[in-house]
Structures are given as C-alpha cells and as structure tokens.
Amino acid sequence: MSADAATDELATATTAEDVRPDDGILAVESLRKEFGGLVAVDDLSFAVQEQEILGFIGPNGAGKSTTFNCVTGTYPPTAGTVWYKGEQVTGTPPHKMVKRGMARTFQSFAPLEDRTVLKNVALSMMNDTLVTVEGLLGEFHDEARAICERVGLDDRLYQTPAELPHAGMLRLELGRALGTDPDLLLVDEPFAGLSGPEVESVSDLLLDLRDEGMTLVVVDHNMRGLLQLIDRAIVINFGSLLANGSPDEIKNNPDVQEAYLGGGLE
Amino acid sequence: MTDNDTSRLRLLLGRLNPLGLPLRQKIGVFGLAFLIAMPLLVSLPVVGRFVVMILPASSWELGLYNLAAALFFGMFAMSWDAVSGYTGEISFGHGLFFAVGGYTSAMLNMGHGLSPWVSVLGGVLLAAVAGVMIGVPALRIEGPYLSLVTLVAPLILLQVFIYMSDIFGGEQGLGNPENLVGLGFVSNYFLALGLFLAVFVLLWALTRSNTGSILTAIREDENAVSAAGLSTAKFKIFAFVLSGAIGGLAGAAYVHTPVGSPTPSELMSVIINVEVIIAAVLGGMGTIVGAALGGLFVAMLPDYLNLVEFTVPVIGKSISEMSFFLFAIVTLFLLNIFPGGVLRWGIALGRRATGRDGGGKEGMAADGGQSPEDAGTNPVAQTMERYQEYYDNMFGGDDK
Amino acid sequence: MASTLSVALTIIVQAAMISALYALIAIGFTLIFGVGGVLNLAHGATITMGAFSAYYAGQLGLGLPGAVLASVAVPAIFAGLLYLGMVKRLEEEPIMVMITTLVVSVVIEQAIVVFEGTTSRSIPQLIEGQFSLAGATFQNLLGVMFVVSWIIIGLLFLFVNYTKTGKGILAVSMSHKGASLVGIQSSRINLITWIIAGAFAGIAGLFLGSWLTADFAMGQAQLVLSFSIVVVGGIGSIRGSVVGAYLIGFLEIATTNLISSSLQGLAPLVVLVVVLLVKPEGLFGREFAE
C-alpha cells in the first residue's frame, strides 16, 4: 500500500468538494454544525482511505472535536452527509456507529471509575443483549486480558482508572476502543502529556494496528509527534478545510503557517 | 468450543457446591434453608419454641402470614433496586408498579372471572407496560425531574382511581379477590417464599451477568457505555420494564393472598414509596441482596414493634401504636448520624454480603466489583454525582 | 337562568382567589429550589404544620392573633432548623436532601396521626362573613387571602430587588461560586431563604386550614401542586411560579365548574405531565427574579 498514491487520489477528490459515498471507508460531505448562531463546522468535506493513518489537525477551537462528534453520532449535524463503508450513516447514534466498526477515544478520558482496567475493557466487548448468562462466570476476562496486554496495561489489570498514570489512562482509552473490534479508530490527542519514549511506544502500537488492517484518524492541535506516524493530514480552521496533503506539504503551506501565527505548528 | 463449555460447566458446578462457598454465602444458604424449613421446625419441641420466639408475631400462624407479607415487600424492594440501584435513576413512586400489578390482577379476577394465576400474569404484563411508560420519558428527563415524574405518577394514578371510583373503588380500593392458594398459613408462606426466591435468583443472576455490568456502567457514565457500542436507551428501558414487571408481580401475587388486598394505602401510598427507598438504601443499593434483606427488615420492623407492650410515659402512647412513626424517626436519625454515611455503610455491608469487596480477584462475577473505600465509586456516590451534574447544568454551574 | 357572562365572572373571581392561594403555596418551594438548588419534599408537611399550629393555638385559647402568629412562626422556625440541622451539610448531595426531607415529611404526618388521628380538624375561622361580587357571594376569607397573597408577592419582590440581603439571595441563585467570590455567604442566604419559605408555607397552611379544615395528609396535594407550579413556571422563577399558579388555578376552577366537580386535583397533574413532556424547561426557563 503506497501512502503517496492514496494521498494524490484523495487530494483530487476533496478539492473538488464533491465527495462520493465510496470515496473511502469514511466520507464526509458538506458537514455543517451550528450551535445557536455559532457555526462550529462550516461545510467541511473530506474522505478517509482504508488502512491509512490520517492526521486531523487544527488550532484549539477549530472544530476538530465537533467534527468528530458529528461523525460518531454524538451530535446530529445541522447539514451534510456522512458515509461509512459506503453507507449513509448521518445522525446514527454513537453506539450504532460503534457496532458498525467505528470506535473513538476521548481526549478527556471517560473510563468507568468504579471498576478495574480489565473490567473497563471487558465492558466494550459485551454484546448488546439484554438477558444473558454471559459474564456470570467471568469468561470475558481472557480476551480482555489480551487486549490489555496489547496496549501495555498487563501489569495494571486490577487497578482502577484513578490509580493509573496519565499514559496509562490513554492506554486504557485505546484498550476500551479496541475492545469493540473497530475497523476505523478515531484517536483524540493521543500524545498530549506523554514523554518521548511513551510517544514512541504508542506510535508503534498505532502502526501495528494499521498493519493489521485498521484505519486510524488521529486528532491533534499540532503535528509534533505525528510526523513519524501519519500518512496524510487535513488541517481545518474556523470549521472549514484549510489544507490537505502529506505532512511535508502541510508544513510548507503558507495558509497553515499563517493560521498558526508563525511556526506554532512545529 | 466444547472444551470451553465443559470448563464452564465445571466452573458452574464448582460454584454450586455449598461447601466451596465463601462464608457469607454459606450464611445466606443457611438462611434460605432455615426459611424453607421453618414451617416444619415450628412443630419440633424445643426448636419450635425458639422459632416462634424470633417470628414477628406471638403465634406461628400469624408469624408465617407476616413473614409472607414481608417477602412480598422484599420482592418489591428488589424491583426498586434493579432500576434505581443499578442505573442510578431514583424512583420516588415505585408503588406505581406495585399498584398496577395488584389492581390489574384483582380486576381481571373479580371483574372478568379469570383464574387468579392467569390474572397475575395480566398484572405483570400491564406493570411491564407501565415500566415502558416511565422508562421512555426517562430517556429525555433525567435526575431530579425524573424523580419528580416518578413521584407524581402514582398520584396521577390515584386521582384516576378516585375519578373513576365506580371502576377502581377510589381510595377504598377493590374488595377481596380470590386467593391463589386459599387461606392456609403454610401454603401462603411457601407461595411468597417461592416467588421471592425466583425473583431473587433471576435478579441476582441478571445483575451479576454482563447486563448488570452494563447497568452499573450507565449509572457511572452513559457516554462511556455508548462508546462501547451499547445502547443506553435500550438498557435503561429494559431496567424499567424488568423492574415494573417484578414490582407488578409482587403486587399482583400479594393481593391474591390473605395478607394483602387491592387498596391504594397498601399498594401505592407515599409511605410505601418511601419505605421501599429506605429498605434498599439501608440494605445496600445496587446489590439486590441488600434490597431483599432491607425489604424484609422494613416490613417486619413494625410487626416486631407491635409486639412491644410498652407505653411511653408522658405522651401515653404505646410503642405498637406509634410503630410507623418510630420507624420514620429512627430512619431520620440514621440518615443524620452518618450524613450520607448510613448509605455508604449500607453499601459496604451490602458488598460484604454479596462478596463484591474482593476487587482484584479474577473469577469474581463481572458485576463491576470494586472496593468500597474508593470515594465516588459506590452506587450512592455515583447516583449523587449524576444528580449533581443535572443540577449544575440546570443552574448554569461551570459549563460553557 | 344565570347568564353565561355571570357564570364566567364567577369563575374568574373564584379562580383568582384560588390562584392567589396556590401562588402562596408554591413560592416558598420555588425560593428554596431557586436559591439552594434543592427540592424540599417537606414543603407540603410544612404547610400542614402551619395549619396545625393554628389549630393548637386555638385549642390553647390563644385567640386569633395567637393562631396567626403560631402558624407563621412555628413553620418558619422549623424550616430554619431543618436547614441548619439536616439540609446544610447535604447541600452537595441533592438526592440525599430529597430523601431526607421526604422522611421528615413522613415523620410530621405520622406525628399528627399518632396524636390527632386521621380525621379532619376545624381551625378557628380567620375572618367571618361574605361579600358579593359579579352576582355571586364569596367568603371574606378568600378575599383576604387574595390580598395577602399579593402583598406578600409584592414585598418579596421589593425585598429581593432593593435590600442587601435580597440582592444576596439573587446573587446566590444566579451562581453559588460567583456569590462566594463577591463575599456573600451562601449558607446564611440559604438559611434566610428557608425561613422565609417556611413562613410562607405556614401562612398558606393557615388559610388553607381555615378555609377547608386541616388533616394530616393535607400537605401531600400541596407538595404536588407546588411541583407542578414550579415546573410549569420554570425552576426558581418567582414570576413563573405566580403565572404557573394562576394558570393551574384557572384551569382547575374551569374544569370543576364546567365539567365535573370530581375532577378536583387533576388539573395540576395534567398540566405537569404536558409541560414535562413538551417543554421540560418550563414556560419561563430559569430566571430567579426580574
């Protein structure tokens, strides 16, 4: 899979502002979200290709989280269309998006404080059935344990989220998202507050996931740390698309530089 | 898969072996065995005397009746816990379900001549429908507003009963529906005990399965649950329907015994609504076991007080006359000595009773086991946080 | 035949007087909800307490002034003690306040059952006589009730907007944090609010009991009524509560007069359910005073 080829293909598609359902695993056309009179997302269109790692970048308040929330169904968009795997999914509630294979992590971390790491992960592996004997004997734990190992929490299985360090919380977020067995993973600010080695190990994990066939969208307000990871980036500002291209292209884009007031992007 | 199944089976069998149970569960099994054997025990020479002494009455016959009534209330308290204890939406008018079950069943039996067994099923069904009617608005209205809706719902029902008193008998209720198993002391006791155990096993298993884990997760954080691909709406409505159906079953069976009758004061009074909250909260919210024990305790306490032949000097009232008044005062006292603490203490107690304080050990039921020391992680704290959030939103706290 | 006009006039006068009582019943509840952010489920029982204070004062031969004084003072002191003794330390846990005040109301009701029984008690008549208006006669008591209700609403308005303490109440109702920043002690403000609310509930109980007689459970319907009015008017809004009280009062009188007298008590519940389902934030949203 050539990242460059994918980028070229995509660049054409989005500049035309004419996104079609099958443009990628996720396609968003003319997404608009208003709160009262405030426009948070302004006719934004983009597409995400299968198995790429897309950086989704913008200054604070640019509308990244709102876009995320509209795509995952947390808010219904004011206008626009979202396609996932070729199907129209605009306004589908979050839990259904998860079932379709789209998972996300939360920037603000939202683990269940009342239970252990292992059980937090186990929750996301549960079926949506009302009456079940499953869980009565704790049989989820083997699989949940495997995921915990994967995200590097195998020595903290029985701690509660409150006992985890910052990096551990991030790993737990990832573990919970992986528990739903997603095809597309939206990762919100994964590197905020991480040390160098931690950034590296999380990056490795994300790359591994991509190699296994997962598509990833990584949100951040700058590109530091993302450069080694992403194949392509989209930059938004004031709710609309500012730039789209390879990390190098983005870095050298004058509009982007202006938006970040001289080098904030670095 | 077969390997897996066999190992599961072995696990299950291992769990059912009474000798392998932890102490608290041994106590529980012993208690159950005692309840089941009691009618036999009273006929033994020495043991019988002892049994009658601890019964909430001064004769074994009345003791069994009172115990049967308490078992029905215990079922009702468990049904409250299933929704309020697990999802954290406090119901202030749970008598609604008790009443819908009881009245429906009585009316089907008395008005349409259905066998009481069939009409009880009708009562359960309609109470489940009432669960939907409360559960669906509960998706939109939350926190104190929902509590308000639940508080008002039985009052609206009472107004309807009064307005159409030719059908519902107004505040006087309906007459005397046919009994399920006649007037017998022992047979009615076993009816109540059987239903109580059935409900207990059902709710215990359900809340210890994934479903319970999801419900408690809803209490903790709804966003996290939907991020796990689970529909909070579906599970919340399920909790209300389940709770409604079981509350309805308790009410329906109760009116078809010699210890209960379909009147508003027995099924849906403000006092019933308060008693059920106190029962679950004292016994331990979100544990089922606690609600069951709390329900038995709350129902039998007035019976025990009633046996006390003591007249308070200055006011010239006997203890038995004031039993409910005293119960309310004691409750208030407990709520105040440990501000919020009696609840937490109850939870810790409930946890110990259900063995959920093990925290880290694998093999525990997947019900969100936790240590009680962590502030903000028990059902009461979670529920309080939940309500605080709504208030903050309502009062423009610190958002935006 | 009485003309439609005179029937309509009678309904309006009746409804205006009932609504004034309803406003009196609900304002205390609104105040506590708006300022303290807690639901006082003992509000109905406080009204009952007002009525029975007047009854006991009558039994003790304290005369009319004694009865009036008792019906205001006892519930006010009770509400103040309730706040200091139980509610204050639970303020961060509104659900516990609901449970505790609900149990308090049960204690009060049961105390009356134990000492007075369940039958109604007649309270000394506050004002005798009748007056005629729009071709119908009404009790003077209800007329006075109407006037007192508006005087109280007016005084409350002046108090909140023109006194230092009143402005403190306003500030606390807006934002607890903000109020503490400018040096207002919210617990003192809350205490004042509870005392005022208790006194208003007592006055409502006095009028209600004098008009209809008193019994142990009389407060339950008043609590539901207060709820309905507050929900209709919007949380914590005095203006909203007054409007809500009049809306429900007129609706109730119209239904009992025009449809059936057995519909008493149903109007507030119906209004409540409709508002909760259609416009849960109430007609006036959240605003404490204007």
Place this chain on the structure above:
Amino acid sequence: MVNDGSSGSAGAANGSKNTGDEYNGNRSKLNRRRFIQAAGVGAAATGFAGCLGGGPGESSEGIPSEVTLGVLAPAPENNPIGAAIANSAELAAEKLNNSSDLLGDADSVSVSIKNTQESPSTGRQRYRELTLDEGANMTTGVFTSEVLLQLMDPISQQQTVHMTSGAASPKASNQVNEEYDKYKYHFRAGPINGYHLGQNMVDFLEAKGNDLGWESVALLVENYEWTNPVQQAIDDHIGDLDVDVVMEERYASGTSNFGPIYDSVEESGADAAFVAMAHTGTPAVVQWARDQRPFEFGGIHVLTQLPAYYSQTGGACRFTVSQNTATPQSELTDKTLQYAQDYNSAYGGFPVYTGYITHDAIMQWATVATERGTVNADEVVSGLEESSYTGTAGSLDYYGKDHEYAHDIKYNFRTDSPPETGVNPVFQQWQESDGSGTQEVLHPEYVSSADYQAPPWV
C-alpha cells in the same frame, strides 16, 4: 379535643382498672399457652395437612376462667368513633366482672383492644392477633365497612363469633345468607344495615316532611362502601314521597374542598342536602356553615353524633340533622340513660353510636354464653339467633339464616311507640341554647325533645 376527654383512655386507662390489669397480666400467660399449643400439635397437624388454619383453640365446653373479648376500633386513642368502641368494651367488661350472674364461672373478663387504622390490611392483621395470639373468645367493634368485608374470611377461618358494632355494609350479611355454614359466626349488633339506613332516612322524611319542608333534595354521599346500599335504598324508596331528588353525587372519599360540590347543589335549587357522611364529614359541615350555603343539611352524619362536636367545629354543626342510634337524652330503653351516665362518669364525655352498640353486643354475647353455659362458637351462634336482648339502643333481634340480611339486627320503624323487636334509630338536630350546643331529638315522637329549626340564612 375531639376525643371528648377520653384521650388515651382506651389504652392508658388500663392501668387503673381491674380489667386492664388482668388483661396485661394475662397476656404473657395466654401467649405462652398458645405457643406451646402451636409448637406442639397445631403446627404439624394444620401446617401440613391442608393448611387450613387452626380454628378456635379453646376447649369447646364450659366457660373458661379467663374470658377474652377482642375489640377492633379505629384509632381508639384519638378517633371518637374508635374511642366509643374501646371505652364501651371496657365498661361492659367491668360490668361483667362485677356481675355474679353473667359469666359467673369466669374469674376474669379481659378486653384486648386493637387499632384497625381504618385499613383493611391492618384490620385483618389485628383480628388475627386477637384470635390467634390472644385467644379471644369473641370479637366486636369494626367501624369501617372496607375493614369488615376483609375480615369475613378470617372470621370464617377462625370460627370465632364476631359482633360488628359500627360497619353497615349488608354485603357481610349477604355472605352469611349465601354461605351460612362458613360465615354464620358474623352478627351485626348495629347499626341497622346500610340498606335499612337509607330506608330509615326516607321513612324519616316521610314522617317529618311537614316540619322540614324539604320539597327537593340534593343527595350527597361519600364514596365509601357503606354508602352504596344507603344510596340504593334512597333511590328505591324516595320516589314514594313528594320529594324531588334534583341532584345526586357520590363524591370522592378524599374530598376536602366542598366548594364545587356546594356550587352544584345551589345551582340545582335543592332545599336541602340529604347526606350520608361518616369519614369526610368535618370539612363538609364546616364549609357549609361558614359559606352559609342557602340549603339545609341533614341525613346521616356520623361525626355530628359526637356530643363534643359542637365546640370542636366552633358551632358549625348547628342546624344539621343526623340519624343516630341513641343520644344521651333519648330514653329508648330503660338502659339507655344509665349507660350514657356511666360512660360519662368514667370517661368525662358521651359516646357516639358505636359505643351503645358495642356495649349491647358484649352484654348480649355474655348473656347468651351464660345461658348456654359455654363460649363455644357454634353454641353461641345458635343462641344469638334465638336471642332477643334489650340493650341500650333497643331490642337486639337478628334476621334468620334464610333472610337476605342474615344475622343483621332487625330494623323496625315506628313513630309513636318503641318497637317490640328490633331497633328504631333516632334523628337529632344540633340546636343552640345559652351559647352552647345540644343534640335535640326530632324523631321518633316517643323520645323527641324539640321541633326542627331551619338555618336562618336559608
């Protein structure tokens, strides 16, 4: 206070009285006895063989040395109706203890009083305590019909004679008639059953119509079980009179605001409200008087029977007319005034109707048991069926088992002379003399003390 100065006397007064002491002292003994019995044969036999309850545990022959009278009263410590039941039972027991004729074989007669709280479930539980735990030889009392109807099955289960002294629902007697062997243990010593109450109201209207001058009435009945037959009887018979029923309303049992109802009565143009009220009467009377509603007020209003009611309502009950079993001044039999005096000197006030009836019921039961020489329930039942006992309210005679109102006290309307058998209730009006109220009897003539006064504002 409403309980006419007898506050707390039902329970607390025990201490000072012979009966009370014995009652308290005996209790533990009784319990222990029951207990051993239960633990021994009873449980094994009845517990598993059909589960049909214990039946009367007492030996079937003779008068036991300790006779226990079980009394069910609504809130005897603060409800005047319940207080009258409880106090009269104590009074009757004291008489029996002092009498060498009645129950002479018994060393002591004790009374156990239980509060029904007007709740069917509580009533049921208290009844079972009386019969199962305390071994009551007979039970009496019960004011609320809802409670009585819920007691019929337990009574048949315990097979202990029960003599109702307050509740009027004829459903109970219908049950006796339909399943005699099962329900024969129930007797109604008074009041006359609900249907007869209604008929009595109509009979009164007919007899005193000229004095009252009510050409049209608005029928207001509270929605409780007991008023169903009352309303039925009025509907059945009032057509025979020259009186129009221009309005008929069963108002909700929890009604506290009578404004809308009275508005409708005014609109209907009725001369009088013809009422049946027991539980809800005070707000109705107080609002009628304070609003000076332009119609008269009469019928059955149980609370106005209370002699202290005038001061309790601040005179609001002035001009109201009510049927009553007896008043302290109405000399229905030679026992009436004596009993009222005894009651007054013991409790500092006069009883309501349930007092007269409870007293009569206990005395009649004791008389029959003495005659038969046993407290055996079946013996006493047949004794009561044949008995004609002159009590304070009249002659206590019961309809036979084939009568639709089997085991109900006979109703016998008379105007000029007391009936030979059965009872004939009185009608009283609250009138004022010298600033205080008195219950003047309007009817029947042989005990009447005053003429009807219409309220001046009508």
